[in-house]
Amino acid sequence: MCKGKSMEKNLIEKIIYDLYESFPGNRVEEELALSPEAAGIRFFEKPLVGIGAADDPLFEKLRSEEVVVSWYMMPEEWLCGAKSVISMFFPFTEEVRKANGQCREMPAHAWLHGRIEGQNYLEELLEEFCRKLNELGLRTCLPTTDNRLRAVMDGVRSGSNWSERHTAYICGLGTFGMSNGLITEKGIAGRFISVITDGDIPADTRPYTEIFEYCNGCGACIRRCPAGSITREGGNGKKKCSEHNDKVYDKYYPRYGCGLCQTRVPCESRIPPKINR
Ligand code: SF4
Ligand code: SF4
Structure with missing residues (x-):
């Protein structure tokens, strides 16, 4: 029988904050750095x-209404007896954000490292976090490293069976912006990752009701995008974004990423102030 135990959120936070302070790897290694300026930068x-x-x-809605895709997997399908989902947002440091904010076409080296080596660091950190929860008697699933994670194309739609941004929205971390990123109280520039557990942790109350509540519609991300991918009307932006990312990949293989729309914008590191129209 699948049965979980109760746990308070502050214990979960303490475990992840302690790990964040002590776990090695939150920096660009000198030997891997694409340039001397990027070496040693904290992610x-x-x-x-x-x-x-x-x-x-809302998880069921992501699938049934195809907000993401029809092959979206529910927390219970990832982990039998799932009770809670822990979503985390790791904001990029000011050094990473500032470096990317100076770019106009290709991303900064620091951003590329954050996207690839930074993501690797996060996955190792979260695997350790899961081990700590396991020691406390909780079972866990980390979808981002789970071999069932799939990005599928069905001829009409493409998408993954787990979305970190949608999960973060459900877990109360933020709302979507025009650029398709998720704006949190620490901004939009960073990485999301989540863990599903059978631990019964009281859910947070979402401090918003609308999907785009924190976005002020300023349009700065439209002007920042070198691919013309973002429009007020939405539409076929994903394709242009992906074509631009292919160019980055060709130039910086095996690294990729862009994130110009997430830097030098009012929502970069905070919820942007409302605009009176
Ligand atoms: S730059 Fe402005 S319009 Fe774009 S996501 Fe941020 S707040 Fe919204
Ligand atoms: S929408 Fe895509 S191509 Fe445009 S700035 Fe953002 S990440 Fe870059």
């Missing part, structure tokens, strides 16, 4: 943590 600030209920109806 991430301390994370924000949001808790969602595994049976939150």
Whole structure:
């Protein structure tokens, strides 16, 4: 029988904050650095943590209404007896953000490292986090490293069976911006990652009701995008973004990423102020 135990959010936060302070690898290694300026740069600030209920109806909505895709997997399908979803946002440091904010076409070396080596660091950090929860008697699943994670194309739509940004929305961490990123109280520039557990952790109350509540519609991300991918009307932007990312990949293989729309914009590191129209 699948049965979980109760746990308070502050214990979850303590575990991840302690790991964040002590776990090695939160920097660009000198031997891997694409340029001397990128060497030694720290990737991430301390994370924000949001808790969602595994049976939150919004997860089902992501699948049934094809907000993401019809092959989206529910928390219970990832982990038998799932009770809670722990979502985290790791903001990029000011050094990474500033470096990218100076770019106009190709991303900064520091950003590329954050996207690839930074992501590797996060996955190792979260695997350790899961081990700590396992020692406390909780079972866990880390979808981002799970071999069932799939990015599928069905001829009409493409998408993954787990979305970190949608999960973060459900867990109360933020709302979407025009650029398709998720704006949190520490901004939009950073990485999301989540863990599903059978631990029964009280879910956070979402401090918003609308999908785009934190975006002020300023349009700065439209002007920052070198691919013309972002429009007020939405539409076929994903394709242009992906074509631009292919160019980055060709130039910086095996690294990729862009994120110009997430830097030098009012939502870079905070919820942007409202604009009076
Ligand atoms: S730059 Fe402005 S319009 Fe674009 S996501 Fe941020 S707040 Fe919204
Ligand atoms: S939408 Fe894509 S191509 Fe445009 S700035 Fe953002 S990441 Fe770059």
